[in-house]
Amino acid sequence: MITILDKNFTPFISRETIETRIAEIAKQINTDYEGRCPLFIVVLNGAFLFATELVKNIPLSCEITFVRLSSYSQTESTGKVRQIIGLEEKITERDVIIIEDIVDTGLTMTQLLSQIADLKPRSIEIATLLHKPEALQKPVDMRYIGFEIENRFVVGYGLDYDGLGRNLDALYVLA
Numbered sequence: 338m339i340t341i342l343d344k345n346f347t348p349f350i351s352r353e354t355i356e357t358r359i360a361e362i363a364k365q366i367n368t369d370y371e372g373r374c375p376l377f378i379v380v381l382n383g384a385f386l387f388a389t390e391l392v393k394n395i396p397l398s399c400e401i402t403f404v405r406l407s408s409y410s411q412t413e414s415t416g417k418v419r420q421i422i423g424l425e426e427k428i429t430e431r432d433v434i435i436i437e438d439i440v441d442t443g444l445t446m447t448q449l450l451s452q453i454a455d456l457k458p459r460s461i462e463i464a465t466l467l468h469k470p471e472a473l474q475k476p477v478d479m480r481y482i483g484f485e486i487e488n489r490f491v492v493g494y495g496l497d498y499d500g501l502g503r504n505l506d507a508l509y510v511l512a
Contacts, residue, residue: 383438
């Protein structure tokens, strides 16, 4: 068990299990995008570790950029999405893959998908490390899902509790 601020967390998914699953997702992306040059849009801050592990397993010609969105306060989704750092790359007629740490309510992803669709890419897919189907409030079509998990609060591997715990090399669940 680990303690972050005032909360206790127990081990949930090991680093080895995470890295194995990410390699499987990368293999699928390599197959799906062979001969193409996708643009990976990484949603900060949470997706940085997932994105790093994913793209280092993708030998395709590709580009990577970052956006920063926020909808959480402590352990709860606020239901309001704020865009903090926007997309600057031209994506018209590009193949876009959004890399996200977790899709739970779907609110953040729905807003981001809408903004990206307005820029007329050729295609948009989502690669998420975690998905909480029970928490979904807006439907989101995701092509690449690392793990479907229960509607529980997790930290580690980029996910945080009030800014802390992102550096943990595995996932932990609120005890």
